Structure formats: structure tokens, C-alpha cells
Amino acid sequence: xxxxxxxxxxxxxxxxxxxxxxxxxxxxxxxxxxxxxxxxxxxxxxxxxxxxxxxxxxxxxxxxxxxxxxxxx
Numbered sequence: 001x002x003x004x005x006x007x008x009x010x011x012x013x014x015x016x017x018x019x020x021x022x023x024x025x026x027x028x029x030x031x032x033x034x035x036x037x038x039x040x041x042x043x044x045x046x047x048x049x050x051x052x053x054x055x056x057x058x059x060x061x062x063x064x065x066x067x068x069x070x071x072x073x
Contacts, residue, residue, distance in 0.1 A: 013025050023061065023064060027061045030057050030058040031058060033058075034054055037051040
């Protein structure tokens, strides 16, 4: 369901119309990528490297100043 929500919302929450909504969509997508990696039963060096890169992306998105505005005003 979350995947459908992200792809359905991408035309509503654009960077121009809603920067915070767009950032939230990027964060949700990154989370789903991490979730996909975590659900793998076998991890290779390649998948672990990709998961590490995605985790850095997720962490970077969490650190964005605009994202904190969503929760702390």
C-alpha cells in the first residue's frame, strides 16, 4: 500500500508545489528501499554495499533542515 501511495502522490507533491511533501516522499521511498534490503534472506557483498549507500541516503534525508520543520514547526 505504501508503494502505491508514493507513486500516486508524486504528481501532487512536487518540489515546486510542496517542498516538504516532496522531501517526505523521498524519505518514504528510501525507507521502502531499506525495508526491501532487510527482507532479503541472502545478502551478498553487492547488496550489502547498496544497502549501506541507501542508508546514507536515508540518513541524509533525515538530516535535512526542512524535514525537521514538518514536525517541530
